[in-house]
Amino acid sequence: MVKYVLKRLASSVVTLAIVITIVFVLLRQMPIEGYFDNFEKLSEAQINAKLANLGLTQPIPVQLKQFFVNLLHGDLGTSSRYSAGTPIAGIIAQKAPLSIWMGLMSMAISLVMGIPLGAAMARSKSGFWDKFGTVFIVFINAVPAAVYYIFIQMYGTGWMGISMLFDRNNWITWILPVFSMSLGSTASYAMWIRRYMLDELNKDYVRLARAKGVSSKKIMMRHVFRNAFVPMIQYIPASILYTISGSIYIESLYSVPGMGGLLVDVIGRQDNPMVQALVMLYSAIGIIGLLLGDLLMGVIDPRISFVKKEGAR
């Protein structure tokens, strides 16, 4: 187990390093105009001086090495346009807590809504809940998130009689953003728990329990649900990935002062160092999410062994 964890951790670190390298190299392919406000007016000497100042005239491997050294010291560089000269790490540290709170709250809500929905769907196969859940899942999966987010904002705020913008100190304004953000994960939890429960229901031990006269409710809660929950665990951290794209939308729709809105902001202003830092950060969150999912699976389900079986493919 320890060996597996270390190996999985090492591979995540390597992946992260590769991703950072890719992002870094790709961003250096941008046309240099992007670094200037008034490119046409500047002389060549001024341009070169500015580029040299930003460290962009050096060969890419040198820049990359410098970047990694800085990164290990916790230095993500300084913002160029969004808030010129401010260390990026500071800006992010200031914005991150709100995003993390919102992400965690939406994950909790999607668990609270998605799992009972999926269980109800499995219990009432082709009954009301199953049909309702299917329509919900199809809708959420098929219609682009942007569209229903906008409609929720438009009608939700009108119906609740509140402003369309987020206010950190007014708890009512938290409801709609967090709820919207949780919908994607809710649908995926409901879908998976339903599928796993139906799989379990067809197994022999359920038939035996039923033959013994165990009540249907008890079979569902004690056996089916518990067993179905195990493979579900791996999707919980993976739903961080959903929350990432959700938060980018939601935060800028409701003007939440978090990291997602920040990303949209800095893209609009072409602040390259900020884009670079945020893109890397989001990739890191995704990688960590998947890593946690794998590790959690190993902790929870003793049947899963990480020792490679000889000769098995």
Place this chain on the structure above:
Amino acid sequence: MKGLFDAKKRGLEENITAAVKGDLPPVNEDELFTLADYDAAAAEKTGYSNYSYWRSTLNAFLHNRAAVAMLIVLALLLAFTIIQPFLPNQYGANTINNNPVTGIQLQNQSPSLTTVYAAVPDGTKLIGRRMDEEWYAVSNVLATIKARETITVVEYGENWCRIEYKDLEGYVKNNFQTKLKLPEDPTATPYESRSSFPLSIYQEPEDYTNAGEALYARASSIAEAEDGAVVTVGETELRTIPSDKPFLFGTNNIGQDLWARVWSGTRTSLWIGFVVGLFEALIGIMIGIVWGYVRALDRIITEIYNVLDNIPNTIILILISYIMRPGIGTLIFAMSLTRWLGMARFIRNQIVIIRDRDYNLASRCLGTSTGRIMMRNLLPYLVSVIMLRMALAIPGAIGSEVFITYIGLGLSVDTPSLGNLINEGRKLITSASLRYQLIFPAVVLSVITISFYIIGNAFADAADPKNHL
């Protein structure tokens, strides 16, 4: 299989019926105990099956009523999207429409099925003036008076009040906006009243204006009277704009026809979706086959896959769109860059599972060519998911496009797409009367994505040979 079984059953039934009736032909005892001749055709009989993969798939699909209904809706929608520009009376998607008479942009016109506002009978007197060769601007507003002017109500009515004001006599609307102050007994007319809003005095208890603006009538059906008024000749249609072509979905804030833009945008978005789906299938299948078949490459490709699969797709989309120049090509490239991953992994897993199965081994031993094994033994297992993923690529691509446009890296408004139409509409959500600019593209987009999603899933179920029973 079923046909054969039925034939046997029928034969047996006939024999039994005949035996019961007692009119079985006489049997030669010797004939019953002679050896039958070898009949090649009879030997083949039991081995015959009229199972056809595609027919069974089609049958299974047709059983899913919701999917068939969606398919019809989608087919009609797609056909309409393609033929829309060739229909008569269409506006251009990027044309900025001006009122041909006044030259003012037709901004934010509400959606309507027709430009006809009202039809008035022969001989109706209106106030109007000639605008150009073809059109008259007309209305029945005699005058507009300022707020808080005193008027005399001659006759009180629920919706219209007959009033006198100086030397004018006409009707004013009696609604929540004009708020004609009621005396204790409104039937006791005349009484004096005033409104806190400006009032329009109409000639008849009928509003022949386009929310206060003049209506348009064709010059051919208007005759000028002596006193400056005009009289209609024959039944006359009063139009909101001097044109026969209505704005079915209204216009946007610079006077572009939303109907034309929505269909043009649908074409753009579907085109992106189809191309992305095609690339996904091509790249995914090629890499998947190499991954599954060439054992030496398995390890390397798996490692590359693990790295790529760990990066959130959204991030790659943002990064590529940020670096490259915005355009359809960039969008297609950015989406294709990640979507093939899932397809390749699926193909690889299936090939690894299926290629060494006994029936494939048997086929190979019998000398079946690799191509035929691929086509007959492997493809049926793969086709369902290939089709599913291609169908899902379209809603996926449309969704990604909406996202990229939203964060400001998508197509410019000169290339209408469902993404930028929704994004343009989103900016207007604070104004309830302009929400149609968001709702129309959003509804078209939802119909397309939902039907592709349902059809894709239904087809995947139908194409799975396990469901062909």
